[in-house]
Amino acid sequence: MADLKSSPAPAFLRETELRQGIELLFFAYRDFTAGPDHMLERYGFGRAHHRVIYFVGRHPQMNVTELLSILRITKQSLNRVLSQLVRQGFIRQTPGSRDRRQRLLELTEQGVVLERELSENQRGFIARAYREAGPEAVEGFRKVMIDLIAEPADRARFERPKAKG
Amino acid sequence: MADLKSSPAPAFLRETELRQGIELLFFAYRDFTAGPDHMLERYGFGRAHHRVIYFVGRHPQMNVTELLSILRITKQSLNRVLSQLVRQGFIRQTPGSRDRRQRLLELTEQGVVLERELSENQRGFIARAYREAGPEAVEGFRKVMIDLIAEPADRARFERPKAKG
DNA sequence: CAGATAAGTCAACATGGCTGACTTAAAATC
DNA sequence: GATTTTAAGTCAGCCATGTTGACTTATCTG
Numbered sequence: 001m002a003d004l005k006s007s008p009a010p011a012f013l014r015e016t017e018l019r020q021g022i023e024l025l026f027f028a029y030r031d032f033t034a035g036p037d038h039m040l041e042r043y044g045f046g047r048a049h050h051r052v053i054y055f056v057g058r059h060p061q062m063n064v065t066e067l068l069s070i071l072r073i074t075k076q077s078l079n080r081v082l083s084q085l086v087r088q089g090f091i092r093q094t095p096g097s098r099d100r101r102q103r104l105l106e107l108t109e110q111g112v113v114l115e116r117e118l119s120e121n122q123r124g125f126i127a128r129a130y131r132e133a134g135p136e137a138v139e140g141f142r143k144v145m146i147d148l149i150a151e152p153a154d155r156a157r158f159e160r161p162k163a164k165g
Numbered sequence: 166m167a168d169l170k171s172s173p174a175p176a177f178l179r180e181t182e183l184r185q186g187i188e189l190l191f192f193a194y195r196d197f198t199a200g201p202d203h204m205l206e207r208y209g210f211g212r213a214h215h216r217v218i219y220f221v222g223r224h225p226q227m228n229v230t231e232l233l234s235i236l237r238i239t240k241q242s243l244n245r246v247l248s249q250l251v252r253q254g255f256i257r258q259t260p261g262s263r264d265r266r267q268r269l270l271e272l273t274e275q276g277v278v279l280e281r282e283l284s285e286n287q288r289g290f291i292a293r294a295y296r297e298a299g300p301e302a303v304e305g306f307r308k309v310m311i312d313l314i315a316e317p318a319d320r321a322r323f324e325r326p327k328a329k330g
Numbered sequence: 331c332a333g334a335t336a337a338g339t340c341a342a343c344a345t346g347g348c349t350g351a352c353t354t355a356a357a358a359t360c
Numbered sequence: 361g362a363t364t365t366t367a368a369g370t371c372a373g374c375c376a377t378g379t380t381g382a383c384t385t386a387t388c389t390g
Contacts, residue, residue, distance in 0.1 A: 010300065011300075012295055012300045012303045012304075013292055013295055013296065015288065017295075017303075018287075018288040018291050018292055018295070019223070019284070019288065020307075020322075020323055021288075021291040021295070022219070022284065022287050022288065022291065023223075023322065023323075024307065024310040024311065024314075024323065025193070025194060025197055025310075026216070027313075027314045027319050027322075028190070028310050028313040028314055029190060029194045030237065031313065031314055031315040031316075031319075032190055032313060034315070046375090046376055046377075047376085047377085048376075048377060048378085051191070054187070058184070058188075063336080063337095064336070064337060064338090065335090065336065065337085072195065073377085073378070073379090074378075074379065074380085075336095075337075075338075075339095076338090076339085076340095076378090076379080076380085077377065077378055077379075079337085079338065079339080080376090080377075080378095081376090081377080083338090096336095099335095099336080099387080099388070100386080100387060100388085101335070101336040101337070101385095101386060101387045101388070102336060102337080102387095103336085103337065103338095119184070119187065122183075122187050123180065123183040123184065123186075123187065125313070126183050126186040126187065126313070127178055127183055128312070129309055129312035129313040130177055130178055130182075130183070130186070130309065130312075131178065132312040133305070133308040133309040133312045134308075135175065135176075135177045136305060137304070137305035137306075137308040137309050138177045138182075138305065138309060139177075139302070139305060140298070140301060140302035140303065140304060140305020140306050140308075140309075141302075141305050141306045141308075141309035141310070142185075142189070143298040143299075143302040143305075143306075144294055144295065144298040144302050144303060144305075144306035145189040145190075145193050145306070146189065147293070147294035147295075147297040147298045148192075148193040148196065148197060148290070148291070148294040149189075149192045149193055149196055150196040150199070151196075154192050154196075157185075157188060157192075158185055158188075158189065211344085211345055211346070212345085212346085213345075213346055213347085228367080228368095229367070229368060229369090230366090230367065230368085238346085238347070238348090239347075239348065239349085240367095240368075240369075241347090241348080241349085241369090241370085241371095242346060242347055242348075244368085244369065244370080245345090245346075245347095246345095246346080248369085261367095264356080264357070264366095264367080265355080265356060265357085266354095266355065266356045266357070266366070266367045266368070267356095267367060267368080268367085268368065268369095
C-alpha cells in the first residue's frame, strides 16, 4: 500500500480510481438490497431470512454446515432465522440418508414462491444494468467481481465451462 | 420480469447469469467489508462508524443533512455513531458561516489517521482485483456498477471529465 | 467403545437500524 | 416583526441480526 501514490502507477490503480471503487460497492450494494428488504417486511422477515431462502433455493438438499460456511455467521444466528422459516413453512428439513445427523434443507412450495418473488426483483435490477452496460462491460464486471472474492473456493462457484474450439 | 426465460434473450441476460450477478454482489461485498470490520474492533467501532468516517473524509465541511442523504439512515441512527466519533476526537464539528444552524463535519488529525488506515485496506483489496483483472475489465466493471446505482443523482459522483480530442 | 461431528438450544450481550415525540437555534417568509 | 420552516440534536423504546459461551443429543468414525 505504501506505493499507492508513488509515481508510475497505471491510471486505473490511482487512489482516486480505487476510492471510486469503494464507493461503487457501497452504493450498488445499498440499492441492490433495498428492493427485497422492502418486500420482506410484509412477511416479518429481514435480510438474513432472504439469504437463507436464496442459498437453500440455489442448493436444494444443502446441509446446515455448508450453509453456515457460505453465510459466515454462527450457528446460533442462523438458527434464529432458519427455525422461523421452517416453522412458518418456507423451508423443509429432512434427515440425510447417508448421514442421518444432517438435516438437509429445501424450499417448500411456499418457499419457492417467495424465493422467485425476491430473486426476480434482484434479477430485474441486475438485468437493467447489464442491458444498459452491454455484454462487453458485463464481461469485465464479472472478471473484477470474481477477483474481488477473497477465497478461491468461493470463486469456483463462478467458473464457466471452457468454450471448445 | 415475465419474459426472463422466453426464448431469444442474449446470453448475458439469461437467468443463470443474473443469478451469478446476485451472488457476485453478495460474496464481493462480504469480503470487501471484512477487513475494516476487523480493524474497527480495536476502537470499539463498527461498520456504521466506518461509513461516517469515510464520507466525512471524502467531503470535508459536509453538513449533517447531506451525510444523512448519502447514508440513507435516520438522524437518530447517525447521531449515535457521530456523537461517539466527536466525543472520542475523530471528527470535529464547526458551525456553518453562511448558515449557523449547520454543523460542518471534518476529520481531526486522529480521524485522518484512522480513515487512511481503513481505506488503505479497502483500496488494497480493490487494487489487487483491478490488477488481476486488467484495465479493460475495470472499465466494464465501472460501467455496470454505475448502472447498478438506482438514482442518477448518486451516479453523478462517478462522472469522468470528458477526454478532449 | 471412545471420540469427533452435525445440529440444536439457552442465555446474555452488542450493533445499528427504526418510530415517535420533543427542544433549540437560526433562517426564511409573510 | 411575528410566524413558519429548517438544521440539528435528544430521549425513550423497539427490532433484527450479529456475537460468545456452555451445554445436549444423536450419529458417525476410528
